[in-house]
Amino acid sequence: MPPKKQQEEKKILLGRPGNNLKAGIVGLANVGKSTFFQAITRSPLGNPANYPFATIDPEEARVIVPSARFDKLCELYKPASEVPAHLTVYDIAGLTKGASAGEGLGNAFLSHIRAVDSIYQVVRCFDDAEIIHIEGDVDPVRDLEIINTELRLKDIEFAEKHLEGVQKITKRGGQSLEVKQKKEEAALVEKIIELLKDGQRVYNQSWSSKEVEVINSMFLLTAKPCIFLINLSERDYIRKKNKHLLKIKEWVDKNSPGDLIIPFSVSLEERLSHLSLEEADEELKNLGVESALPKIITTMRQKLDLISFFTSGPDEVREWTIRRGTKAPQAAGVIHNDLMNTFILAQVMKYEDLVELKDEVAVKAAGKMQQKGKEYVVEDGDVIYFRAGAGKN
Template sequence: MPPKKQVEEKKVLLGRPGNNLKAGIVGLANVGKSTFFQAITRSPLGNPANYPFATIDPEEARVIVPSPKFDELCKIYKPASEVPAHLTVYDIAGLTKGASAGEGLGNAFLSHIRAVDSIYQVVRCFDDAEIIHIEGDVEPARDLEIIANELRLKDIEFSEKALENAAKIAKRGGQSLEVKQKKEEMALIERIIELLKSGQRVYNQTWTPKEVEVINSMFLLTAKPCIYLINLSERDYIRKKNKHLLKIKEWVDKNSPGDLIIPFSVSLEERLSHMTEEEMKEELEKIGTQSALPRIITTMREKLDLISFFTCGPDEVREWTIRQGTKAPQAAGVIHNDLMNTFILAQVMKYDDVVEYKDDAAIKAAGKLQQKGKDYVVENADVIYFRSGAGKN
């Protein structure tokens, strides 16, 4: 008997499906969230102020994604129009201890976090007598614990409600598929509640594709990828030293293992945001450091499993954003629904070949232009021309 063919389980990504994903800026009041939002978006939106709840309704803006490959393609094609990729960022009001129980407009703010796909958690590590700290003093590990507890407590509440709803169906009894599924869901949700009560985040665990589908339906706050942004004084950022950094690393390793910690300085980034590109370059060379914003943006895209493909020509070079694992017709649909619905094929050039040959005709003559069908999974930095039955290319 030949061995049974192994059926590979389809990977299901944790989180909301789609390509237009949003990152929310989260943290206690007065830690630098709104100033960071203004610096990263280079916009006057947000409301930096030295008091809690200066921001109530979340502000939204799009951030240009730094992309050396996009810049290189623009040099090659010299297009009339250049359209880079964007990441949507929300400035969410500061949380307080007790937010999960409704303190400090907590329920509204937690619902704003539920609506985003990932979290930038800003943690204050600078002393400034003129900027009050809502907890009285600067103690980052404590602040991390407050935010983590509020998100976990709210997730326990969401999970217990989901458990209650699943139990109503499971109690009907019988052998129906729905009853069986709900019993399995109950077992999973009970595990999630136990996990949350032990101090862990849902995101940092390993789940099967079937479990991920259930978790995604629950919209849990701790199931979102998180990057910890450590807001240092400009002086500490430049010298790469701060007395709190080790304790922060120990906390993250224990409570959010595998998640990224990025030190930065809101005061420096805010100052740079008012400069031209040339002025910024000169200032950074003078003080001997780099802006942390490019890394902050690109690593969040990676956390969200986002990649890019390009459409290139003399009229326009554009960078398009898709989720990892997207097939060619769905990638075409990001450009226009008609391209997906009447997809015929994708003509794919690899980025490295475009850089080497610098001419579409030369790439084709070298046999490097690939014809791909509907099962082709688009790879990061592919340059693609789509052909469809709608007369669109």
């Protein structure tokens, strides 16, 4: 008999994203970052000025994650408090060529990127004589190269500094466990430096769980997942055509394989943000298009392999964010550390069962309220009550 095909191992993802997910908006100056921030957060940022570095300190805002399940549970329970899942978005000062060497606001820019879980990279694909381009003309592939190069150069600097610290221990010699581990770490960091010099991003490689632990501790810029937001004119977005799109796709496939491209129009989204929800829906219907913002938010969660579970009752309905594969005690720990440390069991309802049967009493009567222990892996959409010791519930 032919040998069974081995199931492809799931790629171990970098980072430690969770309930407090942070995403940074990056790009060159004057590509639409701050206007995008205004639109996605529906909060004024002042007046995005038409000159580089209008945004000096990263602006921060929480964005509600669109969730039909959360809305339905709120409708069901009519709770006193509704707490949806959110994404914290940072508008980060525009990058410029030479940022890795401290040009412009380079060092501040790069330190702000280190603090986020993921990156929205805004790429300008529209011509507008009134909005200057820091490089003189619109060339998105060149812009992508500039940002990719600056992030890699800074990561090489970070990695070389990290390597120096590791080598201080390996040079002691001896056969201790610490020295052995640091020698393995040094070999990994040297490998990272080589691939960065070769033009590759750390995120797009495959790493073992042991390697991921080391890489996570380094906070590398190119170890963060990136979604490329292609900023089109409103006209191009509506007709779904732009002369730069194919070249951008070819560049991403070569330099950042597996990362996603989402075309959108900052000018359209910004215009919609000044309308009521009803007026915005009517305008989109008239134009025959959809807003890209819900997709931009939910796709980042998918990219990071994040799922939701819910705690629901008349006092509060809340959506919590965890990484797929999280076990029940660790999910409880997202609510409070004490719940993880004193975890006893999880009472789990499936969202579909709860919505169909209308309340948890009916779910329990139907035998669909499950009691799960420490090894239970939480599934997307679970509605959970955690039971814990020391009086925690």
